[in-house]
Amino acid sequence: MTAVDNTLLADLQMRGLVNQMTSPEDLAEHLQESRVLYCGFDPTADSLHIGSLVPLLVLRRFQQAGHKPLALVGGATGMIGDPSFKAQERKLNTVDIIAQWVDRLKKQVSAFIEFNDHGNSAEVVNNYDWTKNVDVLTFLRDVGKHFSVSAMIQKESVKQRLDRDGEGISFTEFAYIILQSFDFSELYKQYNCSLQIGGSDQWGNITGGIDLTRRQHRAQVFGLTLPLVTKSDGTKFGKTESGTIWLDAKKTSQYAFYQFWINTADADVYKFLRFFTFLSEAEMVAIEEQDKAAQGKPQAQGVLAAEVTRLVHGEEGLQAALRISESLFSGQLEQLTGDDLQQLFLDGMPASDTQQAELTLVQVLVESGLAKSNKMAREFITNNAVSINGEKISEVDAVLSPASGLHGQYHVIKRGKKLFHLLRWA
RNA sequence: GGUGGGGUUCCCGAGUGGCCAAAGGGAUCAGACUGUAAAUCUGACGCGUAAGCUUCGGUGGUUCGAAUCCACCUCCCACCA
Incomplete structure (x- = not known):
C-alpha cells in the first residue's frame, strides 16, 4: 500500500x-x-x-x-x-x-x-x-x-x-x-x-x-x-467575449488560455491560486502580501496564468503563450525579427495568410474576425480602436500592402486593448 | 386525446394593424481613466457608406400596410383524461 x-x-x-x-x-x-x-x-x-x-x-x-x-x-x-x-x-x-x-x-x-x-x-x-x-x-x-x-x-x-x-x-x-x-x-x-x-x-x-x-x-x-467557481463581479466563470475556454489547444490556443488567466480580477486571483495551482499555502500567502505591499500591478495573475497553463498545456505550451504575450504587450513590435514573427505563427497566435497584393483595412478586420461586419470595422477605426504594427490608424479607407509590413511581410493588427491578429503576405 | 396558455433581435422581457429594426434591463464591444485590473463616465450594439434591405417559431392568407388579424403546421408549458 x-x-x-x-x-x-x-x-x-x-x-x-x-x-x-x-x-x-x-x-x-x-x-x-x-x-x-x-x-x-x-x-x-x-x-x-x-x-x-x-x-x-x-x-x-x-x-x-x-x-x-x-x-x-x-x-x-x-x-x-x-x-x-x-x-x-x-x-x-x-x-x-x-x-x-x-x-x-x-x-x-x-x-x-x-x-x-x-x-x-x-x-x-x-x-x-x-x-x-x-x-x-x-x-x-x-x-x-x-x-x-x-x-x-x-x-x-x-x-x-x-x-x-x-x-x-x-x-x-x-x-x-x-x-x-x-x-x-x-x-x-x-x-x-x-x-x-x-x-x-x-x-x-x-x-x-x-x-x-x-x-x-x-x-x-x-x-x-x-465549490462552484464564482467571480466577484457575478459573471459566469470560464467565459470570455470569444466564448468558452476549452482545455483542448485546438479550440482555445495556449496563448488564449494564458491570456484568460492573466485577465483574472484582483478580487478573485488569490482564491483562484488556491483552486487551480499546487503552490503551498506559504507561497500563496507570500505572493498576496508582496502584492499588497507593492501597490502597483500585482504579480499574482502572472503566477496563476503560468501555473495553470503549464498544468494544462505543459512547459512548451506555456513558453509559446509567453512568447506571444510578451511580444504583443511589450509595445515594441518593430523590434521583432522575422524569425520572431515566424515563431508567433507556430505558437498559435491568431493569424492568417493572404495572397492578395493589397487589402483595405476594413477587409482585413472583417476577414480576421476582429470585426463582425464592415460597419463594425469602420466604427472601430473611427473610434481609434485599431492599430497596425503599433501605430494607431484612424483613416477608414486605409489600405495595407506588403510594402508597409514588418520585414515586408507581416502586419500585426490590434483591435481594442487585447485582441491581436497577425497577417502574413505570401 | 381534451382544455387553456405560450414561442419577439445573444439572454430576460415590452409590444396586439401604420409613429417598429422593434421599449426597458442584462450581457457584450469601443473610447477616456488604469495595471492587458476594478469602479466610473461616454458611445456602439440586424445588414448596408447611403438610398435601402432582411428580421419577431414555420407556411399560406386578409389588408394600401402585419411582430400584431385569420388558417394550417410545429415546438414548449399547465390542468384534465
Whole structure:
C-alpha cells in the first residue's frame, strides 16, 4: 500500500475546495488509508472546458496523497443529460457524436492523473461498459426499486425546474440520477470505490449513489463536493467575449488560455491560486502580501496564468503563450525579427495568410474576425480602436500592402486593448 | 386525446394593424481613466457608406400596410383524461 498523506482534507479545506462532505468525521477516518475514489465527466462537447479543471485537479490532489483515482467518462450518462440545476430540458446528441466525444475526453482526462504509480495508478472507466447490457426490467427491478419518486422530486437540483413555469422535465432526464447512482454502486462493486467527488451541483446525484450502494451492497461510501467557481463581479466563470475556454489547444490556443488567466480580477486571483495551482499555502500567502505591499500591478495573475497553463498545456505550451504575450504587450513590435514573427505563427497566435497584393483595412478586420461586419470595422477605426504594427490608424479607407509590413511581410493588427491578429503576405 | 396558455433581435422581457429594426434591463464591444485590473463616465450594439434591405417559431392568407388579424403546421408549458 502506498503511504497516505493524511493532511489532504486539511489542505483541501485551506484551499476552499470543500463544499460539502457526507459524515465528515467518518470520511476523515476513512481516508487514513489508501482508497479508491471517482469523479465523472459527461461528454457534452468534444472537449472539456475549464469548468472541469477543479475536479480534475482534485483527483490529482487525491492521487498525490496516495489514493487511487478513477476518471469516469459518461458514455451512458452523456446519452441522457444531467438535469441538475439546468433551467431547460436539453436536446439529445446522436449516439455517434457521443461516442466520438467519449474518446476525446478519455485522452484529455488522462493528462491530469498518473497511470504508472505503483500502488495507486489511475484508471479511466466508461459507464457505458456496465450500462449497455442491463435490460429495462432488470434495471427497474434491481435498481429503480430502491428509489422513491417522492424523494427524487424533493431534490433541490430538479425542484426549481419542476416549479418553474414554462419548463418541465422528461422522464429521461428525471431518471438521470438513477443512472449515476448505479455507477457509484457498480464502481464500489468492481473497484471497491468508496468516495465520489464532483461539483456542488452533483450533491443530489452523489447522495443518490451513496444510498443505492448501501441498499445494494450494505456498504458505507462517501461523497465530497467542490465549490462552484464564482467571480466577484457575478459573471459566469470560464467565459470570455470569444466564448468558452476549452482545455483542448485546438479550440482555445495556449496563448488564449494564458491570456484568460492573466485577465483574472484582483478580487478573485488569490482564491483562484488556491483552486487551480499546487503552490503551498506559504507561497500563496507570500505572493498576496508582496502584492499588497507593492501597490502597483500585482504579480499574482502572472503566477496563476503560468501555473495553470503549464498544468494544462505543459512547459512548451506555456513558453509559446509567453512568447506571444510578451511580444504583443511589450509595445515594441518593430523590434521583432522575422524569425520572431515566424515563431508567433507556430505558437498559435491568431493569424492568417493572404495572397492578395493589397487589402483595405476594413477587409482585413472583417476577414480576421476582429470585426463582425464592415460597419463594425469602420466604427472601430473611427473610434481609434485599431492599430497596425503599433501605430494607431484612424483613416477608414486605409489600405495595407506588403510594402508597409514588418520585414515586408507581416502586419500585426490590434483591435481594442487585447485582441491581436497577425497577417502574413505570401 | 381534451382544455387553456405560450414561442419577439445573444439572454430576460415590452409590444396586439401604420409613429417598429422593434421599449426597458442584462450581457457584450469601443473610447477616456488604469495595471492587458476594478469602479466610473461616454458611445456602439440586424445588414448596408447611403438610398435601402432582411428580421419577431414555420407556411399560406386578409389588408394600401402585419411582430400584431385569420388558417394550417410545429415546438414548449399547465390542468384534465
